[in-house]
Amino acid sequence: MxxxxxxxxxxxxxxxxxxxxxxxxxxxxxxTYYAKARALGRSGVREIRIRDFQVISDSPEDYAGYNLGPxxxxxxxxxxxxxxxxxxxxxxxxxxxxxxxxxxxxxxxxxxxxxxxxxxxxxxxxxxxxxxxxxxxxxxxxxxxxxxxxxxxxxxxxxxxxxxxxxxxxxxxxxx
Structure with missing residues (x-):
């Protein structure tokens, strides 16, 4: 290694x-850099797209989230x-x-x-x-x-x- x-x-x-x-x-x-974020349907999870990558952002369960991401x-x-x-x-x-x-x-x-x-x-x-x-x-x-x-x-x-x-x-x- x-x-x-x-x-x-x-x-x-x-x-x-x-x-x-x-x-x-x-x-x-x-x-120039570009990012796009959108809220997804029933979950409210935020999908962040940067180039060919996807990052998920979410809230903890006590704030109507599913804790699927930071x-x-x-x-x-x-x-x-x-x-x-x-x-x-x-x-x-x-x-x-x-x-x-x-x-x-x-x-x-x-x-x-x-x-x-x-x-x-x-x-x-x-x-x-x-x-x-x-x-x-x-x-x-x-x-x-x-x-x-x-x-x-x-x-x-x-x-x-x-x-x-x-x-x-x-x-x-x-x-x-």
Missing amino acids: STLNEYLVQKRQAALDRKDKALQLEEIPAQ NSAELQLGVLGSCLTHITLIQAALLQVSLDALEVEVSGQLHSFAGQPGYEDIPVYPYNIAYKLHITSSESPEKIADLHEQVERVCPIFNLLRNPQSIKGEVVLHSS
Whole structure:
């Protein structure tokens, strides 16, 4: 079985190749991503489609769900953890930092009565978000600190959550 460090060699080469390919273009375009979510029939389960992938989101049974998948707040924390993991791997590969193991834990709070009378001061969004990067490595603490600084500098989802964004929304009504 291959190790994480063997993977980092492949990841480094892929990142360098991708950068070289992009630099050959006159202008480097931004990538557009797309996701679609819909509520399914009697269950209310949320089906999320991204490329050829399907993810299911659901509520616990005490909130009229069937507990068939994580709720939206849990998915958001998972997305942050996934992005931090991926960016840590990329940066470790580029900086040639040896990693024997990597795991990210993400936590946050969401209050079910947020914004309602008596709870107006509680945010209606996940808050107190925190993460722990568990790294097993023979590298120096200074090198790992440099890695961590670089990860926070370039991690897209970490920075999306840290920096407010403007989101446009619209309703398209279809008659039944």
